[in-house]
Structure formats: C-alpha cells, structure tokens
Amino acid sequence: MTARLLIGAGAMGGAMLDGWAAEGRSDLHLWDRRAADRAGVARLTAIADAAALPRPLAVVLAVKPQAAPEVLAALRSQLRPGDLVVSVMAGVGLAALRRGLGEGPDLVRAMPNLAAALGRAVVALSASPALPLARRAEAMALLRALGALVWVEESEMDAATALCGSGPAYFFRLAELMAQAGEAAGLPATAARQLAAGALISAGALAQTADVADARRAVTSPGGATAAALARFDHEGRLAALTAEAVAAAAERAAELARELETLTP
Template sequence: MSETSGAPAEPDARRIAFLGVGMMGEALLSGLVRDGRVLRFVVSDRDEERAAQIAEKYGATAAPAAEAVAAADTVLLAVKPQSMAELLDEIGAHLRPGALVVSIAAGITAAYLEQRLPEGTAVVRAMPNTPALVGEGITAVSAGTHASHGDVQQAQELMRTCGKVVAVPESQLDAVTAVSGSGPAYVFYVVDAMVEAGVLLGLPRTTATELAVQTMYGAATMLAETQDHPVLLRERVSSPGGTTVAALRQLDDHGVRAAFLTAMEAAARRSAELASGQL
C-alpha cells in the first residue's frame, strides 16, 4: 500500500487512519488537510466507493480497515455505534503497538473499546458537533484508562483543526452531548421559529431568514467576543416597558426556559442509555 498526501511525505510524519468517512469523518479529514501538519493519512469505509472518492478528493490512500491501521500512529473511529463491534473485531489484531485510538462514536464508552482492543491500547473519546463542518465546532475529549496526557494532547490537536476543544472526565460526556452535541439542533429549531414568525408578520421568507440567521450569528459572536454573561447582554436589549420585555414575558409565560432544561435532560438521559448498550 502506498501512502500519498497533498504535501511531500516526511520520514517521521504522523500517520492517521480514518475508519469511517461520513459527514463528520470527512469534516475532520478536511480540517487536517487545511491545517497542513499531518502529512500521511489513509481512509477506510464500508462503502468502498465512498472511501475511494474521499481519498481522491483529499489526496489520501483508501484501504481496508485492517490494512489502514497496521501502520497508523493514530486511528480515528468515525463509524456508526451499531457498526463498532464488527469494526473492532476486524482491526484488533492489526492495530500497531502504541497507536492512539480516538473515537467519535456516540454512546461507545472507553471501557467498551479497551475491552475489544489489545491490552493497554490508549483510547480517547471525542464528542464533536456538526459546526465542525465549517471549522466552527467544539469538541469535548475524555481520556480512557491507558491514555496519557500526551495522548490527550494529540487528540486535542486532531480535533482543534475543526474548532475549539475542551477536556472533560468521561462521566460528563452525557452532559456534553446534551449541551453541544445536540446543541446545534436547538439553534436551528429556534431560528426556524423566528423565520416562521417573520413570515407570519408579513416579511418575505428570504428576508426573514436573513434577519434571523444574522441575528443569531451576531448574538453568538457578541457572547464569544465580549465574554459577558448572557443575562447581562439580554438586559442591554431589554428596555423597560419595551418590545423585547413584552416578548420575553411571553416566552417565560409559555415555559420556554423550563422546556429547554427538560429537553436537555432528556438528551443526556438518552446518551446514557446509548452508553449502556440500549442502541
């Protein structure tokens, strides 16, 4: 198997195997190609045609999973949770000693992976979210039993090419899933409601969409850049007796805050169920 990339390979270049190149796997691969530091990588997918297309698109090599991991320093597991057991059986005997395994599969614990990989394998779990597709994601990483501080740093370096990274204990990943993993869907839900309200009030849909999307983007940018508490920023928009106060009163009367809390508790609970094997 020959290995290629968008830049000349160096003898000590880190080799990364991507097992699963769906939406998120491709996003991470794209980020690494843009970053330019990882010079050798190989991709594998159950859909061989998809793997070949991705390999050609990003200057990688396509190979079966067992062959892909044989010479890899880092292995990224990006398959669906229900496909994980079969994949681990396929690659276990071929994993390179000392290789770091990074999994982005939701609900698959580090212990589950460690039990099915060679003894002592360093495992790091990562929970990215879909804004990684545009380089604005955030990922939480958690170390498994055998992962060193250096292993965690490598995983963070890998995920940072698609956005920000935080390190958390694995016990907090269900909460991370509820806040940031599922979080983009909450934002899309709210924007959709804002657009529909604009249309109801007489705006053209394209205008309502532009207003809602830019308002959400601008508000998020203010939060990130000012570092002010959301309550403080909200109060700056809420003039006494004004339109914003009237609107917020309706949201409170309809229990929107409580609904968000309940919804996110449900997301965390479902994440825990997946982790316990209830796929």
C-alpha cells in the same frame, strides 16, 4: 508526525476532514465502506490495510454507534502498541472501546460538532485518569484544528454530547421557528428566513466576545421589544423547563445507545 486514519467519513467524519484540510496535512488515511473519495486523503481498500500504515498512528472512529461492534472487531488486530484511538461516537464508553479493541491502544473520547469543518466546533474530551498527559496532548494536537477543546469526566460525556454535539441543532430549530413566526408576523418567507438565520449568526458572533447572559442583557432594553419576547419565553419558567427536558432527553438517548450497544455482538 503521527499519521491519521479516519474510520467513517459521513457528516461528522467529513466535517473533521474539512477541518484538517486547513492544516494542509499529507498523512490522512480513510476507511469508509461507502463514502466518496476525497482529494488528498488516501483511501484504504479494507480495514485490514490499517496494519501497514506508518506508525505512530492515530485512529479516529466516526461511524454510528450501531456500527461500533463490527468496526472495533475488525480494527482490533490491526492496531499496534502505542496507537491512539479517538472515538467521537455518541454513547460508546471507554469501557466498551477497551473491550472491543483490547489493551493495546490508548483511548480518548471526543464529542465535536459539525462546525469542525470550519474550525469552529467546541469539542468535549474525556479519557481514563490513568492516560498520561503526553497522550492527552497528542489527542489535543489531533483535534485542535477543529475548534475549542474542553476536558470533562467520562461520566459527564452524555451531558456534554447533549450540549456540544447536538446543541447546534437546537439553535437551528429555534431559527426555523423564528422564521415561521416572522412570516406569520407579516414578513415575506425569504426575508424571514434570512433575518432569522442572520440573528443566529449575529448571536454566535457576539457570544465569542461576551458572556451570553451579559450579551442578552445588552440586547434587552428595559420595557422594549426584546423584553416583551423574553417575558413570553420565560413565562412560568416554561422555556427553562422545556430546555432542561430536551437536554436531558438527548443525554438519556446517548446513555441508551450505550445500553443498546451492550446487546449487539460483532
């Protein structure tokens, strides 16, 4: 069985550890210079300890992109041929990972979201076309406990980040605003928050069983309350335009993170 080393156990890395905990694995290792100890996870005292870990080894990189140069430089000499490195860092491309880590390890990029903690993420994956199928299968085995897996081209990864990595925050923002609007419409604050969050949970549950456009149509009685609200959202295409602008901004920020990385040196 492939041993796992997670580097960076903040919000995203911690969610992955929670997702993996459900698999009951005993071969999880962690390097983080700050995060707290976790039950069932062996903590390295330094990244140099990675060299002594059992092989084969899968390393998951979940530090901020800005920490990548330092972490890649420290990890490079600890890796062995045949190691697999999976990076969930937004905007850090395969070419930058290869430059930082050298020719030794096989590389996969993954973009999960925080629902990984519950095994309910959707994870975009990309790799070089030259990566053998067996290695792709290993990456999928590593990530399967976190949720659904979707392979994309590397050139599509920033757009995928804008949808699946950042996407949950857009729905949370809408639920926050719905709660405020519900309060303005006369509900007590607590009930407004419960009902708005409840609607989000209900929509997520329904989206698991139906195409989202079909689910929307099923909720929307002709001439009813939902139609009145959707007409406002869609007036002159404004929600479509705003959503396109927001998703493009997230994708552009991911691309910008990559450009900033080019200027950082370890």
